Amino acid sequence: MFRNYLKIAWRNIAKNKVHTFINVAGLSVGMAVAMLIGLWIWDELSFDKYHQNYDHVAQVMTTQTANGETGTFGSTVVPLSAELRTKYAGDFKLTALTWEGTHILAVGDKKISQNGMWAESDLPAILSLKMIKGGYASFKDPSSIVLSQSVAIALFGSADPINKVVRIDNKTDMKVAGVYQDLPYNTTFYPTKFMLPWSSPANWWNTQSSAWDNHGCHLFALMNEHADFAKVSAKIRNITKPHFKMNDEVMQIHPMAKWYLYSDFKNGKAVGGRIELVWLFGIIGTFVLLLACINFMNLSTARSEKRAKEVGIRKAIGSIRAQLVKQFLSESLMFAFLALVVTLVLVLVALPYFNNIADKQIAMPFINPWFWAAALSFTFFTGIIAGSYPAFYLSAFEPIKVLKGTFRVGRFASLPRKVLVVVQFTVSIVLIIGTIIVFRQIQFARNRPVGYTREGLITVDMNTPEIYGHYETMRNDLIQTGAVADMAESNSSTTQVWSNNGGFGWAGKAPGFDPTFGTIAVTYDYGKxxxxxxxxxxxxxxxxxxxxxxxxLNESAVKLSGLKNPIGKTMHWAGKNHIVTGVVKDMVMESPYKPTVATVFHMNPGWVNVITLRVNPKVPMREALGKIEPVFKKYNPGSPFQFKFNDDEYARKFSDEQRIGNLATVFAVLAIFISCLGLFGLASFVAEQRIKEIGVRKVLGASVANLWRLLSTEFVVLVVISLLIAIPVAYYFMNGWLHQYQYRSPITWWIFALSGTGAIAITLITVSFQAIKAALMNPVKSLRSE
Known part of the structure; x- marks a missing residue:
């Protein structure tokens, strides 16, 4: 019996090629979107699960209230690690301080720049690194270094690196004690390519072992198996209070399981983060797949009159309704499994582009049996959902009416199809509106005045000791090349504020008021x-x-301090008096979506670690870099010439929103494509169903334009109804999304007008082909049987 179902299903599929193409194309695109989103969600949910101790690793977080705002961040103080190990050993099995940065690694003449970290000796064990050579214990040596496999190959090729010497930043020699397997892309520590011993004399943070007020390093811990994270957080909440009483500081532990998906904090509690994206794209994937299923339902029920006689004959010769349901579900499942084949091809082709847009390294898990179980179950479920309504609708026809020729689908038979079309276009229009608003928000923040000139700025990190102490001569040499307009040094690039401090005083400051300012050390020519x-x-x-x-001071610092006419006023900080000589316009150095950080710029060449160059705008960039590099090699021979364009660094601040916008655009386009496929199929059915009516109207003098309007109006009305539903829904959700940003674009009326006009235009273009084709048909052919 089942074989017979499949044979009849195949005949129907082969006979109606256009119908088959529309259904398979719609289902396969919908399933491809759902599969890509499913792979993306799996990657998101499995973040950091590479680590064996995933459920027991935590980061110690700091919550402070400064300038009236409460913030939670990962920076903490050095003495906290020993405090937790000694006083709370029952809860903390291992602890490890870290401080991340870029360093120059040299072996002979081979020099590479890589991101690594100073780390206490237990970090490899906490992260359960897979050691290829050496072991965890070898990292306890203060002169040791452990390398990732890729860095070991880059430095030593195929030779055994153990006990070989690597020179760090051209000043410290380290012995290779171990090599660990490269961490996968979906881990927090993926950028870390090597680890240096915290106990090394070369690590400046070693001098801060009793500094409870210097926040800058990170602290990770392996908890004991039965430790309750919430109870331990409550225990250590006030652990720093006896030593550091500023900013109402409290501590908590943040489980590794929540690092990635729950990274946003409010009032000291994790309230969300990327988990919201997981839900968002999961819902989008479900709706896009639903659109494809709706197409199948619509086209199957629209063809009901053509299948009516088949149903009538089957019932007349003894078929029961259950058999007919199975027949139609078999057809639906065949469509779904045909679509699965096309889906796998589409996903394989699209995956590299999808990875690029989503910033992922997802691969098709063909050898994973769970993937195939999920794919087949997913396809079966899709086939059942897509075929359920047609199966129960068509199998309910009465055989007597059908075979006597008195069967009519009824005046309300098209109502379910219309409802489904409205659902399709509502989802599509919501996606279009959402995409426009996301990109408007990005553009709004991009166009925000930044208070300085980004174009032509280059940043170079000062990694090695040779580059220090040559500011004036190096600046003169660079300017003499003609490629550099000016140069300065600072302790932060123009796109970040790395240092924040309190303890400022001035005449008239309110008692108990201790604001925190961004503090940037600069040289004379920084402003120019x-x-x-x-x-x-x-x-x-x-x-x-x-x-x-x-x-x-910048404008925000003046406002925060409350200084009136600040020029010439004295501010006390770090045991010294400082005269305010100028006020600058706020510079956007951190998030472009938030208010500018109140910042103090001070002359302190001893703090600097970043060189900023302004390239001569009259010199092409490639030519300028060719002239700049020899000067840096002269003063910094121990380091390769590596630089960052400030424009690119600033653009990275929009990467998350850009990624959301790009993905939303892709999904919106595919949703519209699926909806248009269904609309095209329905339009062809309506034109075919009303072919005699069209013939009569033509004989009576109706023009092609009149007939086009007649056939198009029904679909335009459905899209207008979709608009009326989609606009308030989109406004509600996108307005909520925008409110996470303090600096945000308004939602204007033209966004909805443009989306509505676009949806109607797409509808008319889709329907017009069939409408005009039907209107141009010779009425003699359509009326021949009358």
Whole structure:
């Protein structure tokens, strides 16, 4: 019996090629979207699960209230690690401090720049690194280094690296004690390519072992198996209070299982993060697949009159309804499994592009039996869902009416199809509106005045000791090349604020008020190099020797301090008095979606670790870099010339929103494509169903335009109804999404007008082909039987 079902299903599929193409194309695209999103969600949910101790690893987080705002971050203090190990050993099995950065690794003449970290000796064990050579214990040596496999190959090729010497930043020699397997892309520590011993004299953080007020390193822990994370957080909440009483500091532990998906904190509690994206794209994938299923339902029920006689004959010769249901579900399942073959091809072709858009390294898990179990179950479920309504609808026809020719589908038979079309276009329009709003928000933040000139700025990290102490001569040499307009040094690039401090005082400051300011150390020519805008007072100048202790405040710092006419006022900080010589326009150095950080710029060449260059705009960039590199090699021979364009660094601040927008665009286009496929099929059915009516109208004088309008109006009305539903839904969700940003674009009326006009235009284009084709048909053919 089942074989007979399949044979009849195949005949129907082969006979109606256009119908088959539309159904298979729609289902396969919908299933491909769902499969890609499923792979993406699996990758998101499996983040960090590479680590064997996944369920027992945690990071110690700090919550502080500064300038009236409560924030939670991963930076903590050095003495906390020993405090947890000794006083809370029952809860903390292992702890490890880390401090991440970029370093120069050299073996002979071979030099590479890689991201690594200083780490306490238990970190490899906490992360359960898979050691290829050496073991965890070997990292306890203060002169040791452990390398990832890729870095070991880059430095030593196929030779055994154990006990070989690597020179770090051209000043410290380390002995290779171990090589570990490269971490996968979907892990927090993927960027870490090597580990240096925390106990090394070369690690500056070793000097901070009793500094409870210097937050900058990170602290990770392996908890005991039965430790309750919430109870341990409560225990250590006030652990730093006896040592550090500023900013109402409290501590908590954040499980590795929540690092990636629950990274957003509010009032000291994890409230969400990427988990919201997982839900969002999961819902989108479900709806896109639903659109494809709706197409199948619509086209199957639309062809009901053509299948009516088949149903009538089958019932007349003894078929029961259950057999007919099985027949139609068999057809649906055959469509679904045909679509699965096409889906796998589509996903294989699309996956590299999808990975690029989503910033992933997902591979098709063909050898994983769970993948095939999920794919086949998913396809079976899709086939049943897509075929359920047609199966129960068609199998209910009465054989007597059908065979006597008195069967009519009824005046309300098309209502379910219309409802489904409305659902399709509602989803599609919501996606279109959402995509426009996401990109408008990105553009709005991009166009925000940044307070300096980004174009032509280059940043170079000062990694090796040779580059320090040559500021004036190096600057002169660079300017003499003609490729550099100016140069300066600082302790933060223009796209970050790396240092924040309290403890500032000034005349008239309210008792108990201790605000936190971003503190950026600069050299004389910083303002000219970055192109900041002085709005009061003057820039730092060599003409004023006292400027070595001067401050320049940004607008936000003036507002936070409450200083009236700040120029010439004295601020006390770090045991010294500093004269405010200037006020600059706020520079957007951190998130472009948030208010500018209140920042103090101070002259302190001893703090600097970043060089910023302004390339001469009259010199092509490639030519300029060719002239700049020899100067850096002259003053910094121990390091390869590596630089960052400030424009690119600033653009990375939009990467998450850009990724959401790009993915939403792809899904919106595919949703529209699926909806249009279904609309095209329905339009062809309607034109065929009304062919005699069209013939009569033509004989009576109706023009092609009149007939086109007649056939198109029904579909346009459905799209208008979709608009009326989609607009408030989209507004509600996108308005909520925008409110996570303090600096956000408004939702304007033209977004909805443009989306509506586009949806109607797409509908007319899709329907017009069939409508005009039917309107141009010779009425003699359609009326021949009358």
């Amino acid at each position: 190099t970055v192109g900041w805008k002085i709005i009061e007072g003057r820039d730092f100048s060599r003409s004023f020797p006292t400027d070595t202790g001067a401050f320049i």
